[in-house]
Amino acid sequence: ILNVEQSPQSLHVQEGDSTNFTCSFPSSNFYALHWYRWETAKSPEALFVMTLNGDEKKKGRISATLNTKEGYSYLYIKGSQPEDSATYLCVDSGTYKYIFGTGTRLKVLA
Amino acid sequence: DTAVSQTPKYLVTQMGNDKSIKCEQNLGHDTMYWYKQDSKKFLKIMFSYNNKELIINETVPNRFSPKSPDKAHLNLHINSLELGDSAVYFCASSHGTLGNEQFFGPGTRLTVL
Numbered sequence: 001i002l003n004v005e006q007s008p009q010s011l012h013v014q015e016g017d018s019t020n021f022t023c024s025f026p027s028s029n030f031y032a033l034h035w036y037r038w039e040t041a042k043s044p045e046a047l048f049v050m051t052l053n054g055d056e057k058k059k060g061r062i063s064a065t066l067n068t069k070e071g072y073s074y075l076y077i078k079g080s081q082p083e084d085s086a087t088y089l090c091v092d093s094g095t096y097k098y099i100f101g102t103g104t105r106l107k108v109l110a
Numbered sequence: 111d112t113a114v115s116q117t118p119k120y121l122v123t124q125m126g127n128d129k130s131i132k133c134e135q136n137l138g139h140d141t142m143y144w145y146k147q148d149s150k151k152f153l154k155i156m157f158s159y160n161n162k163e164l165i166i167n168e169t170v171p172n173r174f175s176p177k178s179p180d181k182a183h184l185n186l187h188i189n190s191l192e193l194g195d196s197a198v199y200f201c202a203s204s205h206g207t208l209g210n211e212q213f214f215g216p217g218t219r220l221t222v223l
Contacts, residue, residue, distance in 0.1 A: 031209055034212075043200060043215060043217055049209065087151075096165065096166055097166075098143070099155075100152065102152060
């Protein structure tokens with residue numbers, strides 16, 4: 001994998017459903033993986049920064065895991081709410097790089 | 111109190127003009143960034159300054175020149191504006207290196223007519 005790829009590109013879920021999406025990144029020269037939440041007409045807000053293989057971070061109903069050896073991270077949202085609707089971005093960062101993924105656009109239907 | 115602020119929020123100008131966008135952060139961070147949100151809504155880093163020194167300079171036209179008068183400010187000056195420069199530009203800041211979370215400004219929507 002040469003780029004930072006996220007899947008799915010977009011998804012709709014019903015309120016109360018749990019969901020997850022994937023970020024894939026080059027596993028070589030890994031430094032840190034970031035997750036951001038970006039609501040329409042606002043600016044990105046940091047959710048997590050993860051650096052160690054096997055890292056798990058949690059903030060409320062949102063959690064993330066990291067596998068640096070195979071180059072992927074999962075973001076989980078438990079019991080989705082309409083206010084979770086946003087684009088979720090992952091970022092592969094290093095000493096002189098900060099590469100955004102294409103994002104997963106989540107829409108939670110009430 | 112706004113952590114990362116940008117001015118102006120909207121900028122409409124004619125092709126060929128020179129314009130500047132200002133960014134200020136009151137978080138005490140030592141690293142600041144400029145991003146361009148392209149037509150496909152992707153964010154791409156343009157520049158990064160650490161302690162007023164340029165550390166990232168991606169492939170952007172040399173019509174774009176960042177200026178950092180102090181650690182709290184990183185301004186973006188654009189010469190001879192072109193239609194393709196129309197985009198939303200985001201400023202951000204962080205403490206230390208790229209491994210730390212970044213705090214983004216509200217964005218400046220530039221429209222070149």
